[in-house]
Amino acid sequence: MNLPLNIVIGNIISLIAGIFIILSMWVNDEKKAYFYQFLNAFILMISSVFFFSWTGVTTMAIAASRNLMVYNDKLTRNWTIFFIIISIVLGLMVNTLGLVGLLPIIAIVQITLCNYHLKSIRTIKTSFIVNSAIYIVYFLAILDFSSAAIESITALIGLISLYRLITHDSGS
Secondary structure: OOHHHHHHHHHHHHHHHHHHHHHHHHOOOHHHHHHHHHHHHHHHHHHHHHOOOHHHHHHHHHHHHHHHHHHOOOOOHHHHHHHHHHHHHHHHHHOOOOHHHHHHHHHHHHHHHHHHHOOOHHHHHHHHHHHHHHHHHHHHHOOOHHHHHHHHHHHHHHHHHHHHHHHHHHHO
C-alpha cells in the first residue's frame, strides 16, 4: 500500500476508535468507561499499523491490556510497575519516529500512573485532559487527523466537565 492510501484507511479506523473514547467520557459507569477505553486502544492499535507507527501499535496494545486490568479490578501496584516498564522498554525499542515516537510512551506512563494513584474525580479528569493534549500533538505529527480531531473534542468535553465540577463544588 502507498502512504496516502494508508493515511486514509488509518484515519477511517481511527474515527471508529474515536467513537469509543467519546462514549467512555459520556457514560457514568466506571466499568463501561474502561471497556470503551479498551475498545478505543485496541482499535487505535490497528490504525497505528496503517500510519507505520510501531510505537503506537506497541503502546496501544499495552494500553488495551492495562484497560482490561482496570476493567476487571486487577490493576495492582505490581501490574502498574510492569506496565510502566514494558511501555518504556518496548516503546523505545520500536520507536522509529524520534521525539514524536516518545509521545505515546510519555502518555501511557502518565495515564498508567493516574489509573493506579488518582482517586479524586477532579484529578482524574485533569489527567485525562493532559493525556489528550499529549495525544493531540502525537496524532497531528503522524497525520492521524481523525484521532487528533476526536481527541480535541474529548479534551474539550473534559475541560467543560471539569469546569462544571469545579464551579459546582465551589458553589456548594
